[in-house]
Amino acid sequence: MKDWCDQRKVKFVIAIIPDQFQVDQEIREAVLNRYKNIAEKNMDLSHPNNLIVNFCRAHNIHCLDMLRNFQEKGKNERLYSLRDTHWNEAGNRLGADLIFEYLKKNQILPPRPRQ
Numbered sequence: 001m002k003d004w005c006d007q008r009k010v011k012f013v014i015a016i017i018p019d020q021f022q023v024d025q026e027i028r029e030a031v032l033n034r035y036k037n038i039a040e041k042n043m044d045l046s047h048p049n050n051l052i053v054n055f056c057r058a059h060n061i062h063c064l065d066m067l068r069n070f071q072e073k074g075k076n077e078r079l080y081s082l083r084d085t086h087w088n089e090a091g092n093r094l095g096a097d098l099i100f101e102y103l104k105k106n107q108i109l110p111p112r113p114r115q
Helices: 002-007 025-034 047-058 067-074 089-105
Strands: 013-016 062-065
Touching: 013 047, 013 089, 047 062, 062 089, 067 089
Parallel strands: 013 062
Antiparallel strands: none
16 A cells, blocks of 8 residues: 555555554453453553554554544543444544644645635
8 A cells, every 4th residue: 555655656644543442441341340361451452553553663654543642532531432333523523633633743734725
C-alpha cells in the first residue's frame, strides 16, 4: 500500500483504532471475572499497537496510535456503543479530532480550496 501511495505521491497514514477491550475497564473486568486463569497484570494492552508502530517506524510510514488518548478519555466517558465494539458519538468525535490533529501536525492535510 505504501509503495502504491508513494508511486502516486500520496501520503500514506495508518491509524490504529483501539479495541474496546483495551479501553473499557468494565469490559476487561467482566472478561477477567469469567476467565479466572487470566491475570490483568500479565496483559500488555499496548503490545499489538506497539508492533504496528514499530513496523511503521521501520518502513517510514506515518502512524497514529490512538490507544493512550482513548484510554485516558475512557476513564471518565463511554466511547463505545453498548454491547457493540463500534465507537459511539463521543468515540467518533475523539477519533476524528485525533486524526485531524495528526494530519495537521504532520502537514498532511490537503490544501484548502480557494474561495
